[in-house]
Amino acid sequence: MAEPLSASKILQILRDEGLKVHEVRNWRRHNRNAKGAWGPVHGVMIHHTAGSENQVDLCYDGHAGLPGPLCHGVITKKGEIFMVGHGRANHAGSGDPDVLAAVVDERRLPADNQATVDGNSRFYGFEAINLGDGKDPWPKAQLEAIEKVSAALCRAHGWTERSVIGHKEWQPGKVDPRGFTMDGMRGRIKARLAGQEGAGGDGDTSTEPPKERPGQGGEPGPGPRPRPKYAPYPGKDFFRAGRSHPLITMMGHRLNAEGCGRYEHGPSDDWTDADRKSYQAWQHKLGFKGKDADGVPGKVSWDLLKVPNP
Structure with a gap:
């Protein structure tokens, strides 16, 4: 106000x-x-x-x-x-x-x-x-x-x-x-x-296809079409402190499978610093650097990770 x-x-x-x-x-x-x-x-x-x-x-x-x-x-x-x-x-x-x-x-x-x-x-x-x-x-x-x-x-x-x-x-x-x-x-x-001017994550552009829209608030949600095999990118803001969702667990399992897991316990449904460090390892593996490797998923790296729909 x-x-x-x-x-x-x-x-x-x-x-x-x-x-x-x-x-x-x-x-x-x-x-x-x-x-x-x-x-x-x-x-x-x-x-x-x-x-x-x-x-x-x-x-x-x-x-x-x-x-x-x-x-x-x-x-x-x-x-x-x-x-x-x-x-x-x-x-x-x-x-x-x-x-x-x-x-x-x-x-x-x-x-x-x-x-x-x-x-x-x-x-x-x-x-x-x-x-x-x-x-x-x-x-x-x-x-x-x-x-x-x-x-x-x-x-x-x-x-x-x-x-x-x-x-x-x-x-x-x-x-x-x-x-x-x-x-x-x-x-x-x-x-x-936060002083990170132009930080889009993985070079993402924030644009969306005209016929594709995730569930309310950018989270994966049910729709009239069959659910895709892999989870669509839920948006950068999905990955934040306090977020709890089965998609985060599925992401962690994929990161472990790619040899990028940095978990002492888990993964779990809660977004934690361990998830960020693990995802950052995945971004580094893909060759991303600087602000494009901050540990927060962007669309490019997310699509390459092929996270199954929970």
Whole structure:
């Protein structure tokens, strides 16, 4: 919980993060405050525009059914930021109170199944230019800009990466942002906040195939299709202190089979430092170095390990 930053402070922290930021018209005083409060704020919400032309003007002006601003900033394919509003903006709409509570507590998000709480007053909102069809690519510069914007605001407020969510995690029926995982993006933000700029793990890109989506929160989950023989990569944020899941045990058995196990006891369902050291040995075996061999699974090394579905 925090009071929103001033327009000047937002400009400062974004530029200090290395971003190229443009000021659009009268953005500092452009808002929907007459319709309700903006603040206290609890986090950052990421969207995609679902269009590619004149998106900055659209996000500033809005349209007949939804007046602007439609966000606070627009993130282009080149990774540049166009500020279009400061104050209440029509970007989040109503969402799930349980999700809001999780953001406030900075814990893992539950499934969004309600739309009863006003999000426009509680979140910064950034629209990233993308068609949202699952095919339109997300350039490296744009993903890095999303990471930087989010990290800058989190750092300014003393938040963790868990204060950053996607619109699809807030309001039932929303799909944005589509084309990369929010768990993957939160992993990138966490690394940046820890001073590991650009750390994606195994050179992973955070992008996801348009027709593939793991279970809620990036964990393996049942779906309408038959379960694959090998467990799909559950996302970098899956592997964290406090995580307990049978997949971790299966991973440990595979690491032992590859001669990389560093366990005195186990493996077990709990993610421990022994798991990290064992996985780091696997990354070294594959030839990864530096930040790509930090002991936290990335998609490339995970797919090569071929962990059976538990």
